[in-house]
Every structure is written in C-alpha cells, then in structure tokens.
Amino acid sequence: MKFTPARRLTQLPPYLFVEIDRLKEEVEKQGKDVIDLGVGDPDTPTPRYLIQAMRRALGESRHHQYPSNRGLPEFREAIARYMKRRFGVALDPATEILPLIGSKEGIAHLPLAFVNPGDTVWVPDPGYPPYGTGTILAGGRPVPVPLKASNRFLPDLNRLKKLKRRAKLFFLNYPNNPTAATATLSFFRELVRFTDRTGVPICHDAAYAEIYTGKPPVSFLQAPGAKAVGIEFHSLSKPFNMTGWRAGWVCGNREMVSALAKVKSNIDSGVFQAIQITGIAALRNPGPHLKKINTLYRRRREVMVEALQRAGWPIQPPQAAFYLWAPIPKRASSRQVAADLLTRCGIVATPGIGFGKSGEGFVRFSLTLPDRRLKAAAARIGKLAVWPKR
Numbered sequence: 586m587k588f589t590p591a592r593r594l595t596q597l598p599p600y601l602f603v604e605i606d607r608l609k610e611e612v613e614k615q616g617k618d619v620i621d622l623g624v625g626d627p628d629t630p631t632p633r634y635l636i637q638a639m640r641r642a643l644g645e646s647r648h649h650q651y652p653s654n655r656g657l658p659e660f661r662e663a664i665a666r667y668m669k670r671r672f673g674v675a676l677d678p679a680t681e682i683l684p685l686i687g688s689k690e691g692i693a694h695l696p697l698a699f700v701n702p703g704d705t706v707w708v709p710d711p712g713y714p715p716y717g718t719g720t721i722l723a724g725g726r727p728v729p730v731p732l733k734a735s736n737r738f739l740p741d742l743n744r745l746k747k748l749k750r751r752a753k754l755f756f757l758n759y760p761n762n763p764t765a766a767t768a769t770l771s772f773f774r775e776l777v778r779f780t781d782r783t784g785v786p787i788c789h790d791a792a793y794a795e796i797y798t799g800k801p802p803v804s805f806l807q808a809p810g811a812k813a814v815g816i817e818f819h820s821l822s823k824p825f826n827m828t829g830w831r832a833g834w835v836c837g838n839r840e841m842v843s844a845l846a847k848v849k850s851n852i853d854s855g856v857f858q859a860i861q862i863t864g865i866a867a868l869r870n871p872g873p874h875l876k877k878i879n880t881l882y883r884r885r886r887e888v889m890v891e892a893l894q895r896a897g898w899p900i901q902p903p904q905a906a907f908y909l910w911a912p913i914p915k916r917a918s919s920r921q922v923a924a925d926l927l928t929r930c931g932i933v934a935t936p937g938i939g940f941g942k943s944g945e946g947f948v949r950f951s952l953t954l955p956d957r958r959l960k961a962a963a964a965r966i967g968k969l970a971v972w973p974k975r
C-alpha cells in the first residue's frame with residue numbers, strides 16, 4: 586500500500602525543533618543533566634479547589650453525555666461575568682461566547698470558516714505556529730507580519746495598509762508568545778480604526794491576559810467598536826495550570842463566533858461538561874490563585890533576568906507571559922546559540938527562528954520549571970559567552 590498524504594500536509598512547515606530534540610537526547614545520553622526551558626507549560630499543579638470542583642462534577646451522570654455544541658449556558662454566563670468584571674466588556678452569552686477545546690482548537694479551526702483556497706491570512710512573525718498552520722490546512726496562505734523590537738513587537742499597521750492584497754483574517758496575540766510584549770488600549774483603538782480602512786477581521790489571542798506583573802493587560806474588546814470587527818480567544822490553560830484539561834473560549838463578533846461554531850459542530854462535540862463546570866469555578870473568584878502564580882512568575886523572571894544580565898545579555902524583565910525573549914548578537918544564529926546552550930550549559934532554549942523568520946536574533950526561555958531548576962539554569966548560563974560579560 587502506498588500512502589500519499591494530501592498536499593496540505595506536505596505544505597506544513599517542518600517541525601523546527603527536531604534538531605534541538607535530537608541534540609537534547611544526545612546530551613542526556615552522555616549522562617548530563619538537561620534543564621528544559623523550551624516548552625511553555627506550567628509546572629505547578631491545577632489548584633486543589635478546581636480538582637475538587639471536577640470531582641463533584643464527575644459524580645453527576647448528566648455530565649457524562651454529549652455536551653451541547655454551544656457549551657453549557659452556565660459556563661457561557663460565567664465567562665460573560667468574568668469578561669465584564671475583568672475587562673468591562675459586555676457580551677451576550679447566547680451569541681457572543683463559544684467554549685473551545687482549548688483555544689488552540691478554535692484558532693486552528695477558524696480559517697476553515699473564512700478562508701477559501703488561495704486566500705491570505707496575516708499572522709504575527711514571530712508567532713504561535715497554529716495561526717499559520719491552521720491557515721495552510723484550510724488551503725490558505727499565511728503572510729507573516731513582522732514584529733520588531735524597534736516597534737515594541739507591535740505590527741506596523743501603516744505598512745499593512747499599503748499592501749494591495751487584503752487578507753481574510755488578521756491574527757494578533759498580546760501579551761505575546763514568544764516576545765512577552767504587551768499591547769496598550771490605545772494600540773487596540775488604532776487597530777479598530779485600521780479595520781475601518783482595510784476590512785480585515787481581527788482575531789486576537791489573549792491566552793496570557795492573566796499572566797503579568799504590574800498593570801493588568803487589556804482586552805482587544807475594550808476598544809470601542811471592537812466587537813463589530815473581531816473576536817478574542819481566551820484560555821483556562823495558562824492562568825489555571827490546566828493545559829491538559831483543554832478548555833478555553835472565543836468571544837466577540839457574533840457572526841464570526843457563529844461561523845466557527847458551524848465548523849466545530851461538524852468536527853467535535855464540545856467540551857466535556859465536567860470541565861466546563863470546573864471552568865465556572867475557576868472564573869468565579871480567580872483573584873487569590875492568580876495572585877499566587879503571578880508572584881511565582883515574577884520571582885522567576887527576576888532570577889533568570891538577573892543571571893542573564895550578569896552574563897552580559899542585554900535584557901529587561903518583561904511585564905507579562907512566562908517567557909524571556911532574549912536577544913543574541915547580530916551575527917549569531919539562534920539555532921547555533923540554542924545548540925551551544927544545550928551542549929555547553931545543558932539548557933534547552935527555543936531558537937527564535939522556530940517562531941518565524943523575524944524570530945531570528947533571539948532565543949526564548951520559558952519560566953515554567955520549579956524554582957530550584959530555574960536557579961540551577963541561572964547558575965549555568967554564564968558558562969556560555971554569548972555576549973561579552975559585564
């Protein structure tokens with residue numbers, strides 16, 4: 586039997602971490618201790634009160650059946666209350682909110698609702714890969730939108746305005762993975778005005794809205810008129826240490842929400858209801874838990890940033906997300922620096938190029954490792970002279 590995968594599969598970009606994964610295995614085989622700061626997946630467990638909510642929900646057999654495609658009304662109402670309380674954004678739970686099996690699921694499926702073969706989609710570069718791969722799987726073509734340090738990792742909207750070819754969707758993500766940059770409300774206001782000029786719908790990914798130090802990140806939907814031009818993705822994964830549970834939501838423009846719901850009703854059967862019940866518990870009073878994890882990440886940011894600075898890296902502590910986007914010298918390659926960090930320091934970092942062409946010149950460190958391991962990594966980082974020491 587000869588299996589010939591569809592072209593859309595061969596069009597997907599190669600998995601750029603193969604090289605690092607292979608090297609990691611090799612270094613581990615030599616008996617060396619490897620500290621993996623590659624993946625962004627919270628190391629601390631889901632809070633106990635949420636496990637208890639899940640236990641109670643599991644005992645109810647009504648939650649064992651197919652969930653409704655639109656999600657439990659109680660969950661959508663809890664999301665609406667949260668969005669109102671946290672961002673001052675009013676949403677109709679019946680038409681403007683849709684639970685997702687993790688926000689990645691909704692992000693990857695959205696292009697199926699809007700992209701025809703050959704259409705283009707603007708995706709952040711560097712950026713979270715599913716914006717582009719979801720576009721390719723729908724037969725579209727991702728067009729990278731460079732995020733430059735000189736523009737605080739925000740897209741250059743004036744440049745986009747001049748592009749002749751209008752995209753079908755425009756993905757953005759703040760607080761940003763991998764750069765840890767944040768956006769202001771005034772940027773989102775400008776973004777809404779930009780859509781008046783271009784007619785390209787906005788898909789904002791706010792997965793890191795609750796991971797921050799200092800001022801709470803804003804929602805794109807806070808900008809006046811935002812609901813008329815776009816949607817926003819949210820996730821329970823990062824704020825509640827629930828990456829394995831698979832729960833998030835999309836909210837905002839009702840036509841876009843309903844188009845995605847139509848795609849999904851033909852693919853999946855919704856989020857396990859017991860998880861939705863847990864989601865209600867998570868959103869009811871998230872303050873105390875969020876305070877705890879944000880204190881944790883703030884401390885970790887400081888530990889790593891200080892160690893990097895001591896080793897000569899020009900880096901400031903970021904305000905949000907749990908990543909450090911660390912610049913490397915102009916002539917260095919992010920692949921080579923990542924490989925050297927691994928072989929010389931036993932540290933896995935993600936080469937910036939893995940997030941897109943404009944990611945070159947940086948490596949990403951994730952802070953989702955126990956303090957003890959992070960401190961060990963901090964102690965080793967100086968072994969590799971990436972920058973001249975201070």
Ligand SMILES: *Cc1c(COP(=O)(O)O)cnc(C)c1O
Nearest residue numbers: 687688689713762792820822833
């Ligand atoms: C982790 C992450 C997500 C969230 O994924 P879930 O599917 O909700 O677990 C979404 N966007 C970005 C940029 C992320 O880094």
